[in-house]
Amino acid sequence: MSSTAQKRAIDYNLSKRHMARGILKRAEEDV
Numbered sequence: 001m002s003s004t005a006q007k008r009a010i011d012y013n014l015s016k017r018h019m020a021r022g023i024l025k026r027a028e029e030d031v
Helices: 003-030
Strands: none
Touching: none
């Protein structure tokens, strides 16, 4: 696995986790 592909996978996982956290935060604010 190349370092660029590894970095891209890490960036993707981080952005996905960040989006999920943002959605959860938004859901809590709506309640």
